[in-house]
Amino acid sequence: MTCMSLQSYEKHLDCQNDIFLFGIFVISLHCDEASNIHIDFYLLHAMNGERWEKIKKLNGLKFLEKSKAEGKIKHIGFSFHDTIDVFKTIVDEYEGFEFCQIQFNYIDEDGEKRVHNPGWQGLKYAAKNELGVIIME
Helix, strand or coil: CCCCCHHHHHHHHCCCHHHHCCCCEEEEEEECCCCCEEEEEEEEEEECHHHHHHHHHCCHHHHHHHHHHCCCEEEEEEEECCCHHHHHHHHHHCCCCCEEEEECCHHHCCCCCCCCCCHHHHHHHHHHCCCEEEEEC
């Protein structure tokens, strides 16, 4: 069995290079016995208010939905670095997200000392919206 490299897979997805400028991050690449390849978890990396607007402007969400419908992506998510209000906007504006990666610091649980940390509010908001959560630092 031979699997494609990630560079070959980018061509296979027939994606727009502009979207990759936003640091889309692959968590897991899977290849089955028939050499069908898919991404298990596709993460829009380091989302903030500015990047979110650019992703929407470039139709990045349509690209992700098409790739998921074709079986090329299994789960769509995002990592986040901005305020709780921006986090809520992203979650509310796109129902296709299945998981998120947020900062959670036990010393600064509410994100008061760090502007770009959604803290407990973000964790609870993700749970309320049935998003899986990956915690970073």
